Amino acid sequence: MNRTIARNFEIFFCRISLSDSQQREALERAEAICRFLNLETTLDCFVSGSLSRSTAVRQFSDVDLVATLTDAMSPKIQPTSVISSLLSIIQTRYPLAQVSENTVRITFADGPDVDVLPAIRLGNRTPDNESYAIPTFNLNGWQKFSPMELTEHVRSIDTRSGGNFTRLIKLIKWWSNLHGKPLPSFKIEEIACLAFAREMPQMGHAVAAFFDAAIQQYGAAADAPPEVLRARITAATAVDLEGRGDLEGSIKHWGCLLGDQYPTIIV
Incomplete structure (x- = not known):
């Protein structure tokens, strides 16, 4: 990758990544909600999603919590009933909470918001492989969810790529939110894990390869x-222009894709 393009990507990643203080604030908020839920009917509550996998981005990322529900529940129960019950519990402490797709969203004036995902544990719990049933996005059924498995997969690929894998996921999440969220966050991580299970090219080529996948x-x-x-x-097109030495054209296309947080400077 050309030195200028590589440098611009580094600046972009610095601009969209959460600061240490932002991560601490998000975790403290999540822990407070978990303490409240653990006093109610949930068996367990834990942080999941982008914050746990270091793929959260500024401005757009919410805090994702998984609330495992009482053992008396089973996937035979309608997801709408489960989400309604969870909403009722949460609204006793956070009255403005609302259902958002398959989660209960708690909105805060000073952000970040918190999405609480109801889950029913499947089978016996083991330290390294916990599986759950969670509602589908349209609440018409249940789907299997293995958060630890996905987290370990992301970390493994990220280690092999020298940190570029989580940077790529952040980039795609940023793009998705800028363009109407055509891909949900979990789907982005799932596609990236499949696309780069063996190797990952340099960033520009990896972005193009992600969209192919x-x-x-x-x-x-x-x-x-x-x-x-x-x-x-x-x-x-951005990759092709870079290869032909047209850095100005390449940067312009990356800016169209990623918005004004991608720098337009040429060094």
């Missing part, structure tokens, strides 16, 4: 979100 998830390009199709073209 995302399109393949839909089976046919026509079925993929139009935002993903446009992003694939923009990233591929």
Whole structure:
């Protein structure tokens, strides 16, 4: 990768990453909510999602909590009933909480918001492999969720890539939020893990390869979100322009993809 483009990516990642103080604030808020939930009907409550996997980004990331519910519940119960029960519990302490897709969202004026995901434990609990049933996004059924497995997978690939894997995920999450969130955060991590299970190219090529992999998830390009199709073209063009020595053109395309947090300077 050209030195200028590489430097611009480094500046971009610094701009979108959470500071230490922001991470501490988010964790303290999460811990307070967990303490409240643990006094109610949940068996356990823990931080999951981007904060636990170091893929959170400024401005857009919420804190994700998993609330495992009483053993008396089972996946035979309708997700709408489970989410409604969890909402009722949370509203006794946080009255402005609302259902948001398959979570209960607690909104704060000073951010970040907190999403609480209800989960039912599946089978016996082991230290390194916990599986849960969680509601699907449209609340019409249940899906399997193994947070520890995903976290370890992300960490393994990130170690092998020298930290570039979590940077890539942050980049895609930032792009997704800028462009109407065509890919949810968990889907971004899932696609990235599949695409780079063996190796990961340099950042620009990795971004283009991610969008290729995302399109393949839909089976046919026509079925993929139009935002993903446009992003694939923009990233591929940026990489091509860099290869031809047109740094100004390459930077312009990366800026179109990533917004004003991507620097436009040429050094």
